[in-house]
Amino acid sequence: MSGGIFGERYFSTRERLTNVMHGVTQLATETNKDLGENPTLADVNSKLNGPFLFVVCGEVNSGKSTLINSLFGREICRVSVLPETDHLIRYQYGSVPRNLHVTDAFEERHLPMNFLKDFTLVDTPGTNSNATGHEEILSELLEFSELILCVFPVTNPWGGPTWNLLSSLSAESLKRVVIVLQQADQRDAADIKVTLGHLADLAIKRLGMVPPIFAVSGKLAYEAKRISPNARDRLRASGFVDLERYIANHICESPERKSFLEAYRWQVASRLHTVESHIDDQAHALKMQGRFLDRVENEIDEIRERFVSRLTGHLSGVADAFERDSVWGSQLLHQRLGVLPSFIRIFTGDRTGPIVEAALVKRLQRAIVIVAKKDGDEVVEFCRSHWIELGERVKEEMSVNLGNSDQLEQILAQAKEHFVYRLGGAAREGIGNLKIRNQLDRDLRRRNVALKSFTFMTLVLTIVGSTCGALGVPWVPFILCGLAFLFLTGGILVAMITRKTISEDFQQSLLSTCGSFADTLRSDYEEALRIVFQDYASSLVAVRNYLAREKQAVEPRQRRWKELFLTLKAIEQEM
Numbered sequence: 001m002s003g004g005i006f007g008e009r010y011f012s013t014r015e016r017l018t019n020v021m022h023g024v025t026q027l028a029t030e031t032n033k034d035l036g037e038n039p040t041l042a043d044v045n046s047k048l049n050g051p052f053l054f055v056v057c058g059e060v061n062s063g064k065s066t067l068i069n070s071l072f073g074r075e076i077c078r079v080s081v082l083p084e085t086d087h088l089i090r091y092q093y094g095s096v097p098r099n100l101h102v103t104d105a106f107e108e109r110h111l112p113m114n115f116l117k118d119f120t121l122v123d124t125p126g127t128n129s130n131a132t133g134h135e136e137i138l139s140e141l142l143e144f145s146e147l148i149l150c151v152f153p154v155t156n157p158w159g160g161p162t163w164n165l166l167s168s169l170s171a172e173s174l175k176r177v178v179i180v181l182q183q184a185d186q187r188d189a190a191d192i193k194v195t196l197g198h199l200a201d202l203a204i205k206r207l208g209m210v211p212p213i214f215a216v217s218g219k220l221a222y223e224a225k226r227i228s229p230n231a232r233d234r235l236r237a238s239g240f241v242d243l244e245r246y247i248a249n250h251i252c253e254s255p256e257r258k259s260f261l262e263a264y265r266w267q268v269a270s271r272l273h274t275v276e277s278h279i280d281d282q283a284h285a286l287k288m289q290g291r292f293l294d295r296v297e298n299e300i301d302e303i304r305e306r307f308v309s310r311l312t313g314h315l316s317g318v319a320d321a322f323e324r325d326s327v328w329g330s331q332l333l334h335q336r337l338g339v340l341p342s343f344i345r346i347f348t349g350d351r352t353g354p355i356v357e358a359a360l361v362k363r364l365q366r367a368i369v370i371v372a373k374k375d376g377d378e379v380v381e382f383c384r385s386h387w388i389e390l391g392e393r394v395k396e397e398m399s400v401n402l403g404n405s406d407q408l409e410q411i412l413a414q415a416k417e418h419f420v421y422r423l424g425g426a427a428r429e430g431i432g433n434l435k436i437r438n439q440l441d442r443d444l445r446r447r448n449v450a451l452k453s454f455t456f457m458t459l460v461l462t463i464v465g466s467t468c469g470a471l472g473v474p475w476v477p478f479i480l481c482g483l484a485f486l487f488l489t490g491g492i493l494v495a496m497i498t499r500k501t502i503s504e505d506f507q508q509s510l511l512s513t514c515g516s517f518a519d520t521l522r523s524d525y526e527e528a529l530r531i532v533f534q535d536y537a538s539s540l541v542a543v544r545n546y547l548a549r550e551k552q553a554v555e556p557r558q559r560r561w562k563e564l565f566l567t568l569k570a571i572e573q574e575m
Contacts, residue, residue, distance in 0.1 A: 071240075
């Protein structure tokens with residue numbers, strides 16, 4: 001319990017309020033909300049957290065020091081049958097024990113006792129002592145004290161000097177007076193009751209009012225707290241239970257302190273509301289920023305669609321290139337199907353189909369890559385311009401920088417490279433998917449079979465004719481050589497005719513697949529563009545991460561605000 005004994009509810013409320021204020025201040029710092037200087041709050045906080053001032057006065061040996069010690073269960077003041085206090089002594093908290101002589105009549109004693117953080121105690125010289133020089137300081141302390149404990153010994157409760165001191169107090173100060181009849185254990189209950197009645201009558205006569213009066217035994221209370229902490233009966237017998245309950249209620253119900261507490265609560269509530277509005281504004285701003293980024297990404301998708309919409313024009317160019325390359329490919333085939341090369345390949349092997357296809361693929365791929373590079377340069381240049389304009393919008397909407405332009409250049413360079421590579425690969429696959437070699441290979445095989453037959457017969461007839469000539473057979477060599485010549489002539493005619501036919505068929509086959517090739521390339525072109533703009537959109541990842549971090553930070557702040565709000569409402573209900 002703060003203070004060790006008294007005002008647990010008050011100190012608990014004050015501590016909880018302070019914790020809420022610290023939480024509000026921390027939230028304001030985290031959300032970059034400047035709450036500004038507030039002198040009123042600082043003033044209220046100073047008064048609210050200032051220790052309670054208790055002044056204890058009475059005659060010499062009336063039991064003032066014993067009362068102080070017994071109230072707090074600690075030996076703060078020395079106790080003796082001889083007068084110990086010949087000047088004002090103020091006991092207050094200090095991390096290091098030390099005594100400070102302010103004047104000859106006034107001393108401050110700093111003690112490392114935690115309850116002194118909440119209570120400042122003033123022990124005074126006896127009202128009937130010869131001590132002088134402290135009257136002005138005492139008068140000021142009495143005016144500002146929150147509780148004046150006026151101690152009367154049970155042996156002399158009508159001592160004139162003490163009543164004279166009370167009579168000199170203002171009406172406001174009298175409201176804070178508590179009369180304590182000390183050493184009650186030295187009289188029986190009947191005598192105590194009579195003495196309390198005399199004190200009440202005397203108070204009416206001298207003060208015009210009856211302050212709270214308690215009969216106690218400081219000695220029994222101190223022993224109960226120090227020697228037998230659980231000796232409830234002994235503490236109750238000392239009369240301290242009622243006195244402590246009154247002091248606790250006085251602390252908790254002090255109008256001035258309650259006013260400070262309410263002012264502090266109002267200030268905390270005001271700041272909490274300010275932070276709430278700021279957090280709500282931040283949450284709303286983040287929501288709007290998220291929508292802004294969604295619009296930007298949709299905008300990038302629309303740009304991609306605009307580029308795709310131009311695909312028809314690009315594909316017509318691809319078709320023209322395909323037609324040109326088809327003519328070139330048929331010419332290359334026609335060249336390779338020459339008569340002499342054809343007969344030579346009968347003996348060396350014929351790879352005309354793969355060679356023509358590879359050359360055609362290479363030429364088409366080169367043409368498509370040129371188109372892809374041109375398109376890629378155009379897309380990259382557009383993205384650069386869009387990035388500059390987008391950076392200004394992001395700065396305006398979100399107050400953050402869009403990102404490093406060098407990193408963007410790297411992303412765009414890689415995206416362009418992937419774009420060109422994908423379309424080049426698509427051209428190669430497109431030619432393969434057309435299966436133009438199937439018919440060509442069949443035609444070439446049939447042609448080669450025919451040429452091999454004519455060549456075989458020419459060679460056989462020539463060999464046989466030569467053999468007959470060597471053997472001297474008349475006329476047969478001439479006949480066989482003539483037949484060989486006819487077969488050779490037939491082979492040459494077949495080679496020439498099939499050369500033209502196969503070349504024309506190959507060209508026609510290529511031209512008939514031009515549309516299929518363009519359609520095949522369409523999906524790859526669209527996918528390549530999608531990846532380019534997807535890579536471009538990925539450059540927004542830094543902004544997305546920033547937004548995600550901010551959203552992630554706002555949610556726990558909102559939960560903490562709610563916890564602070566509920567705590568403050570609970571405090572308000574308790575107050």
